Amino acid sequence: MSFDAYLYDHCRTPRGRGKPDGALHAATPIWLVRTLLQALRERARLDTTLVDDVVLGCVTPIGEQGGDIARIAVLDAGWAQSVAGVTLSRFCASGLESVNLAAAKVASGFERLVVAGGVESMSRVPMGSDGGAWLLDERVVQAIGFVPQGISADLIATLEGFSRDELDAWAARSHQRAAAARAEGRFRQALVPVHDETGALLLAEDETIRPQTTTETLAALNPSFVKLGARFDPLALRSYPQAGAIEHRHHAGNSSGIVDGAALVLVGSKAGGEAAGLKPRARIRAAAVTGSEPTLMLTGTTPACRKALRQAGMQAADVDLWEINEAFAAVPLKTIRDLGLDPERVNVNGGAIALGHPLGATGAMLLGTLLDELERRDLRTGCVTLCVGGGMGIATVIERF
Secondary structure (H helix, E strand, C coil), rough: CCCCCEEEEEEECCCCCCCCCCCCCCEEEEEEHHHHHHHHHHCCCCCCHHEEEEECCCCCCCCCHHCCHHHHHHHHCCCCCCCEEEEECCCEEEHHHHHHHHHHHHHCCCCCEEEEEEEECCCCCCCCCCHHHHHCCHHHHHHHCCCHHHHHHHHHHHHCCCCCCHHHHHHHHHHHHHHHHHHHCCCCCCCCCCCCCCCCCCCCCCCCCCCCEEEHHHHHHCCCHHHHHHHHHHHEEEEEEEEHCCCCCCCCCCCCCCCEEEEEEEEEEEEHHHHHCCCCCEEEEEEEEEEEECCCCCHHHHHHHHHHHHHHCHHHHHEEEEEEEEEEEEHHHHHHHHHCCHHHEECECHHHHHHCCCCCHHHHHHHHHHHHHHHHHCCCCEEEEEEEEECEEEEEEECCC
């Protein structure tokens, strides 16, 4: 027997610039999660003894983010000791994978209420600081054909023929749409301001949106991955000789921002929601993960979306709104091309180029943004998808009632 998995509530911190001078640098990762757990309990008037588990994504689960931060945050937030906690990493998909795992636990009937989401303090625990074979084992690098993601993004742009102007235009659009969404208060329902231990406000709104960004201002930026290309371009071209030479077109302005942040989503069965006095806002219709070619790496969104849509008995044209993570500008552009999407239905409130990509939390943030926007526009269906390190993709389809 299987059960529907419903979305009952969600919340997130603002995204803070992932640098020592960023507004959230003073907040530890566990403080970010604690803040959200306490806010979720209050806004949902949640009896936490009814929650079975907290599933938390974190891409770099070491140092301040180590030691199963999910379980320790449950205790630090003053939740019932009966609530378990688990931390997982599927690279950039970790936040959405956490939601999908929570949904699977609920759908199996094993659990009735699960909190899922993710956290990443990139200013305090730098990306890549957990090491791994790709950073430390040259044999593995050569055997798999690993190249840094920026090289992969530039290779996609080269193969697909995306010009620098096209990439920059998407990036400018991201900032302009995010700025409009912030000005109109579209994020307000989800945002939980972060205060320090004295009660002083650290950050109430997303920190990295630049409303004045244009293709002209972006044109002044130098490509970011030329130096890395001197080492890794030959390795990438070993797999894709048809590219001829990789044109380095991505830079800091058309790539996702490094930020701090956390997000939570409350997932449950019908019975779990009724016991907690909650009304479902949507249900998860399908979820999928796929592997993709590891050198090109960032193309997993397309097969993941197709797999999830097949499970849901849908076509891409049936989806009202899309959230495609803007790891690099080439990613949404290629996904739109592959699936034949209307760009006006994609990332309508901007994306990670403007707002930032707090690795372990992003997927949960995108899901919450999608749900709020479906409600605001009175639309029914949406799909969230992210490309994933190592050559993977993830997608989740949701449906409002």
